Amino acid sequence: MLSPGLQTTVQDLGRFGWAHFGVSASGAADPFALRAGNLLVGNAENAAALEMTLVGGAFEFESDATVALTGSDFGAGLPLWSPVELKAGQTLRCGPTRSGARCYLCVRGGIAVPLVMGSASVHVMTGVGGHALRAGEILPVGETAVRRPRGPARDMPEYQSGETIRITPATQADWFADDWHTGHYVVSEESNRMGLRLRGPAIPSPGGHMLTEGVPLGAIQVPPDGQPIILFVEHQTTGGYPKPGNVISADFRRLGQLRPRDQVRFEPVTLDQALTALQEQEKWLYRL
Amino acid sequence: MLRSPEVTIRTASDRSLLISFGGEISIEAHQQVKLLTQCLQGVRGILNLHPAYASVLVDFDPRLRAHDEVEALVRERLEFASHAEPVAPRTVEIPVRYGGEYGPDLPDVARHTGLSTERVVEMHSAAEYVVYFVGFSTCFPYLGGLPTELATPRLSAPRKHVPVGSVAIGGGQAGVYPLASPGGWRLIGRTELRLFDPDGSPPPLLRMGDRVRFIPVPEARA
Numbered sequence: 001m002l003s004p005g006l007q008t009t010v011q012d013l014g015r016f017g018w019a020h021f022g023v024s025a026s027g028a029a030d031p032f033a034l035r036a037g038n039l040l041v042g043n044a045e046n047a048a049a050l051e052m053t054l055v056g057g058a059f060e061f062e063s064d065a066t067v068a069l070t071g072s073d074f075g076a077g078l079p080l081w082s083p084v085e086l087k088a089g090q091t092l093r094c095g096p097t098r099s100g101a102r103c104y105l106c107v108r109g110g111i112a113v114p115l116v117m118g119s120a121s122v123h124v125m126t127g128v129g130g131h132a133l134r135a136g137e138i139l140p141v142g143e144t145a146v147r148r149p150r151g152p153a154r155d156m157p158e159y160q161s162g163e164t165i166r167i168t169p170a171t172q173a174d175w176f177a178d179d180w181h182t183g184h185y186v187v188s189e190e191s192n193r194m195g196l197r198l199r200g201p202a203i204p205s206p207g208g209h210m211l212t213e214g215v216p217l218g219a220i221q222v223p224p225d226g227q228p229i230i231l232f233v234e235h236q237t238t239g240g241y242p243k244p245g246n247v248i249s250a251d252f253r254r255l256g257q258l259r260p261r262d263q264v265r266f267e268p269v270t271l272d273q274a275l276t277a278l279q280e281q282e283k284w285l286y287r288l
Numbered sequence: 289m290l291r292s293p294e295v296t297i298r299t300a301s302d303r304s305l306l307i308s309f310g311g312e313i314s315i316e317a318h319q320q321v322k323l324l325t326q327c328l329q330g331v332r333g334i335l336n337l338h339p340a341y342a343s344v345l346v347d348f349d350p351r352l353r354a355h356d357e358v359e360a361l362v363r364e365r366l367e368f369a370s371h372a373e374p375v376a377p378r379t380v381e382i383p384v385r386y387g388g389e390y391g392p393d394l395p396d397v398a399r400h401t402g403l404s405t406e407r408v409v410e411m412h413s414a415a416e417y418v419v420y421f422v423g424f425s426t427c428f429p430y431l432g433g434l435p436t437e438l439a440t441p442r443l444s445a446p447r448k449h450v451p452v453g454s455v456a457i458g459g460g461q462a463g464v465y466p467l468a469s470p471g472g473w474r475l476i477g478r479t480e481l482r483l484f485d486p487d488g489s490p491p492p493l494l495r496m497g498d499r500v501r502f503i504p505v506p507e508a509r510a
Binding site for chain 1: 298299300301302303304306308311312313325329330335336337338339340341342343344345347350351355421422423424425426427428430466467484486487492495496
């Protein structure tokens, strides 16, 4: 690794089974892009890869490699969503994003780092699984490819700002007015992998006694100031703020591509619609 | 058999259900939370369990499990668990250096409660605490059992840096900071025991249901 960019970490699909110790799953902020990249280079979809944020890094390959860049366009000069052969000694140089917040560099064989509690994912806030990468670090490539690299992906999903994020009702939905979700919001600079803080019309915060309860990925919390926080991949495992809605699983990838100052609005859907959207994504991935 | 608080099951997201045992903190609700969390460990398609005072959030893989299927599974496991013999809890002793640089808020707690600092330490270390659950952020234990006389409001502005191992009071709750982090609780002492190691070994010190005692360590032995 010649230079790390703004924040580059090793990620797989997350560290599950530790929430009862207060450890959230972490994992790729855009799991769809990570899975697609891994499938394209012939890895298992959960292989460890590099997640770059807003400004990408530069990497020199010591041996021949097959890689795929997925997610947002970080100006690397290579086709996105496609396996690419690199020769030993070649440098892959990414720059500032030209679209969304995150770009994934998947390498055939996976990034071979020791697993911590069953996962290669870095939980940046707590240091579980390691830390953001620094210039000069050497990352070994593994030997865990499971099939031949695929052809370039077709009809790949668009990543753009002004996103509509689909939601289903959460556990305190009936505490809020029916039109709580109609405001337009802007992603705040204070957002990170723990939470996406939104700025916009305050959602009237209901009073009432709320006992701390478990919170899932994508929960929309409304603190007393009415400015919603979407709990993200490194979220706390329990929380005491009321939650009117929850982002659907199929839109986690959109959350992962939101940049500071992007606009967001919420669109309520039914549970059936949420699960149908997820199935469509799965079908696209398995056509790769 | 446990007399169980009423169970309610609600959809929390397209991949999770919230199982609640009443809306209050009680040892009965805690027992249910603990049993359900234990019974659902390692079940195929269930990804994570988030216990709290009186509820468990069950996070599952929506490609493998449907909501009604998980609900049926939860009810079946609760029925099974209601016949289980409760296991005797472990007691974990946590040595603490109270006051001074380790517990900068001890004088404030004494002032607020109208007790001497010695009496605060005596009462804090004489009580037995229950780990209601471990949550929020990495390995933070939510302890019940703080003597009500010791309840002290949180700081009006949280500290930016609370040292790892700080033993603290936040309102009517007692806790120990597992990692250095920002925090608004009143710091009365510090332990050298590590609740959590970011490398994942050894396993976290405190588990849901454990009993905890704080043992004062004299400054001379520091």
